Ligand SMILES: Nc1nc2c(ncn2[C@@H]2O[C@H](COP(=O)(O)OP(=O)(O)O)[C@@H](O)[C@H]2O)c(=O)[nH]1
């Protein structure tokens with residue numbers, strides 16, 4: 326009996342906790358929410374640092390927010406098979422490297438991926454088995470206001486993001502795409518819903534570190 330419990334604990338540690346995929350329109354609040362999680366649950370969650378060909382925004386750090394690379398470097402990495410998935414979004418390439426996910430999972434942390442809907446479709450074909458969380462804005466109007474207030478986009482980039490946002494909002498309504506859909510209206514309320522949705526996985530990590 327004790328042996329069985331022991332082995333099941335060891336196996337669950339070896340398998341590691343389920344990753345969490347965050348997706349949803351640009352400006353919906355994915356970064357804001359996941360940064361809160363990473364801060365409150367230091368030692369539970371780890372961020373999968375994607376590669377991107379877009380330029381860093383003020384305040385973003387290479388290796389922390391993204392690995393900033395040239396289109397040539399990115400394409401070479403993709404051709405070499407370094408990436409689990411990659412996608413073109415609003416004129417730039419983004420991708421999740423195998424190394425990014427492995428770095429988090431090696432620490433037995435819940436790996437957080439922030440990816441667009443193409444990424445979601447690609448990840449579904451892998452054996453990553455994540456929890457899929459969609460973060461949605463309360464409305465297109467609010468989304469536009471938030472994106473403008475963030476002051477990170479040119480008018481052209483903003484318009485591209487709003488166009489894609491409509492498709493991403495529709496995608497989140499398709500049955501079976503997401504385990505949880507959170508409308509990020511009041512930030513604290515959205516965050517509480519997010520924590521409630523991830524509570525079981527958080528508890529698993531906390532229990533496994535007690536071994
Ligand atoms: N498929 C995929 N999408 C990504 C990846 N990293 C970021 N994204 C998505 O790319 C989109 C643009 O990201 P970003 O330029 O940081 O803008 P923001 O979402 O407006 O902050 C967002 O939908 C991200 O979720 C990745 O590795 N793979």
Ligand SMILES: Nc1ncnc2c1ncn2[C@@H]1O[C@H](COP(=O)(O)OP(=O)(O)O)[C@@H](O)[C@H]1O
Nearest residue numbers: 351352353354355356357471475509510511512
């Ligand atoms: N619930 C909220 N209420 C008001 N502003 C928010 C809320 N959530 C996020 N924001 C702001 O909206 C902007 C977009 O959020 P961000 O986290 O960058 O979105 P995403 O990562 O999905 O692109 C940011 O300036 C952020 O501070």
